[in-house]
Amino acid sequence: MLKTIFKVLGILLLLLVLYAAYNFKLIKRVANAITLFDEEVIVQNFQNMADIVDVKTIAPSAIPYQWTQQIDYQLIDTFSFQDSLFRVSEYFDHTNTEGFMVIHKDTVVFEQYYRDLQPDETHISWSVAKSFVATMIGILHDEGKFQLMDPITKYLPELKGTGYDGVAIKHILQMSSGVGYNEDYGDFNSDINRFGRAFAAGSPLIDFTKSLERAREPGTFCHYVSIDTQVLGFLIKKLSGKTVTEFMTERIWEPMGMEHTGEWIVDNTGMEMVLGGLNATLRDYAKLGVLYLNDGEFNGKQIVSKEWVKMATTPDAPHLMPDQTELSTHHHGYGFQWWIPQIDEGDFFAVGIYNQFVYVQPSKDLVIVKLSANHHFKKQKQITKDIHLAMFKAFAKSF
Numbered sequence: 264m265l266k267t268i269f270k271v272l273g274i275l276l277l278l279l280v281l282y283a284a285y286n287f288k289l290i291k292r293v294a295n296a297i298t299l300f301d302e303e304v305i306v307q308n309f310q311n312m313a314d315i316v317d318v319k320t321i322a323p324s325a326i327p328y329q330w331t332q333q334i335d336y337q338l339i340d341t342f343s344f345q346d347s348l349f350r351v352s353e354y355f356d357h358t359n360t361e362g363f364m365v366i367h368k369d370t371v372v373f374e375q376y377y378r379d380l381q382p383d384e385t386h387i388s389w390s391v392a393k394s395f396v397a398t399m400i401g402i403l404h405d406e407g408k409f410q411l412m413d414p415i416t417k418y419l420p421e422l423k424g425t426g427y428d429g430v431a432i433k434h435i436l437q438m439s440s441g442v443g444y445n446e447d448y449g450d451f452n453s454d455i456n457r458f459g460r461a462f463a464a465g466s467p468l469i470d471f472t473k474s475l476e477r478a479r480e481p482g483t484f485c486h487y488v489s490i491d492t493q494v495l496g497f498l499i500k501k502l503s504g505k506t507v508t509e510f511m512t513e514r515i516w517e518p519m520g521m522e523h524t525g526e527w528i529v530d531n532t533g534m535e536m537v538l539g540g541l542n543a544t545l546r547d548y549a550k551l552g553v554l555y556l557n558d559g560e561f562n563g564k565q566i567v568s569k570e571w572v573k574m575a576t577t578p579d580a581p582h583l584m585p586d587q588t589e590l591s592t593h594h595h596g597y598g599f600q601w602w603i604p605q606i607d608e609g610d611f612f613a614v615g616i617y618n619q620f621v622y623v624q625p626s627k628d629l630v631i632v633k634l635s636a637n638h639h640f641k642k643q644k645q646i647t648k649d650i651h652l653a654m655f656k657a658f659a660k661s662f
Contacts, residue, residue, distance in 0.1 A: 302638040319508040321525035328520025336372035342657035362545035362634040385542035389615025392541035397600035401571035426475040434482040436599040443478030444488040485591035489538040496537030507535040552630035575599035
């Protein structure tokens, strides 16, 4: 009897070992997802996402654009926010700053790396990727591939019967799809964390997208839904006939002279996680800001139209304006995957969780880029965005 028990246990152990070996990659992905934002490893993880998840590589441009440099800008010592004084160096440390760049009049006047990040090393963008996605959508719009008020299901019929059925592409661009979604990273059971676990477990992005339902009338309320951007990624693939990586390489990476390799995180079908899965270098993120600063032109090439840049950075409905808290879940304004500050001075910005920023101040001919791994983010959330904006505005005033 005892021999039989040991034999059964041995078989079960062998099956467990075989299962673990066969599913090692999946188990590793889930384990990494659980610890991705832990204080001890967050910096290393943000700089090495290709070691953690599957990616598609974006080759650097054959003719890389290298910035003119005149490194002579001295960071201001302090700035104010809500009657409190912050020391810049201390806030950089507090937010685990890894890269910081200031471009004034198309010239790099400050570029500094921290916590072992190197100029040629990629860093996760998180939602800064959304503004790259909006640029690709803009290129397709410039080519007449769709109209802004076209329903998304005209091009993606697989979304019929879901929360996206009949929703205008414009409303998806403006985070006004009406789809119900909880994007609270501090809530274990939120939709965004449920999405993260599903993605780590190998669920295709399209399957999660189809699971979402309508909560409001589209185009009436601004509610941040990261899956809205993922839907735009599906649209890019459908309208271009290429993968997102291929289209981005041809229409953004190559003509803009991106200096370094980029990477898109992909699901198990090879679809890019466009809602936040871009990895690039500090210098190449900065080029997106300069592109929009210069009305869609970069290094003498019109990448996306001036008209698109204007629409992308201008709220055009009451629920998209700053301080419309009855019509929005946030107090900043919103365009086409770009944010407009609560105190609108003509500036706009792209932002990713854990404090990734591309900030543009046209009146000063200024772009500021910051890469971070702020492990305090889940507790501080919105306040970290607002403090950073106060800091960037203070930098802008020093020019």
